[in-house]
Amino acid sequence: MPELPEVETVCIGLQEVVGKTVDHIELLDAGRGVKIGSDEISGFLISGVQRYGKYIIFELKGSSGPLNMISHLRMTGQYIPVSADEIDSKMHKHSRVVFHFKDGSYLLFNDQRKFGTMELISPMEMKEYFASRKLGPDALLELPSFNGFLKLMNKKPKLAVKTALFDQSILMGLGNIYAAELCFIAAVHPATAVAAVPETKMRLIHAAIVPLLKKAIEFNGTTFDGKYVDAKGDAGEFSQFLKVYGQKSCRICASDIVKIKLNGRGTYYCDKCQR
Ligand SMILES: [Zn+2]
Missing domain, CATH: 1.10.8.50 (Helicase, Ruva Protein; domain 3)
Structure with a gap:
């Protein structure tokens, strides 16, 4: 299971999709943890990608205001940004979600075990989201004395x-x-x-x-x-x-x-x- 350094590495790689606008999302046999509808973030711009604990936070901006997509890779989740000409060769049977961007590129979410999660949360509710899960401080960003x-x-x-x-x-x-x-x-x-x-x-x-x-x-x-x-x-x-x-x-x-x-x-x- 990915731990903090692996999730941080994924977030560094995901900086490639910052500045891209979602055209639509394709859901292909995603697990129960994927709680986003196909049109819910259509037209949203990805303005940032951050890590908190083992969570990945996609910061989104749309005409209705800011929105965060919180994602956890769990056992086997993988995010792979893919260009238009690579998409056919990069998709496989464990590709669960395909983000289609307006510029013609893609973000693939592969997840063999299907335990990975995605959910949409208002930035105002973030504190409550993490507090309700009774999580300790982030071992890298918030390690206490x-x-x-x-x-x-x-x-x-x-x-x-x-x-x-x-x-x-x-x-x-x-x-x-x-x-x-x-x-x-x-x-x-x-x-x-x-x-x-x-x-x-x-x-x-x-x-x-x-x-x-x-x-x-x-x-x-x-x-x-x-x-x-x-x-x-x-x-x-x-x-x-x-x-x-x-x-x-x-x-x-x-x-x-x-x-x-x-x-x-x-x-x-x-x-x-x-x-
Ligand atoms: Zn020894």
Whole structure:
């Protein structure tokens, strides 16, 4: 599932559609999460594309006023801007929504699993939209100071630290891969309860969040299962820097990396380095 760096990379690629006007939208077997009608944003100009947590926010301007389209990629969603002469070769059986622009170009939304979402919200209702979902602050844009971070984590003191790190009600944006990497960086066993993590290690986690996310964005995110691609359809290149997730041996001590299930998610760690 795309995490913050992957969604940010998609948003960077989507800057290509900023300034384009929607002619109409074609819905092709879209999932239940796609709640836009074919004519609802016809004639609207895309004035900006922003990321918030793992959400993509398309800012639209129309004769009836501003409107936001909030989208979540979930498991397999992909946005691919496509030129008029590429459309036939780029469309495939998992293309769910086609945005037709007035200039003759397109934006494809592909989604193999059909869990991706799109909904229209007035800019006035944005705060309420996110508040009602009980989401924590954005891990990159709004990461609190250490004390604030500790307070957020301690909302779930008994939860395994790795699971808490990708709990979106604590912090928005981290997922299974980057949470595992943070536990490795701080040399903490991923199953340690939040309340039992020593403060020195919690400080290491806090200090590593922004640099890890920034570096992952620099390398266009992580493609692991082949599902995530950026807006050009290319895989992310951060996988080469992963230290535990999906790895065979530890880069520090050369021990085998252990894989367990933790709260239902595949979890990698070094038994020797992470205690
Ligand atoms: Zn090790």
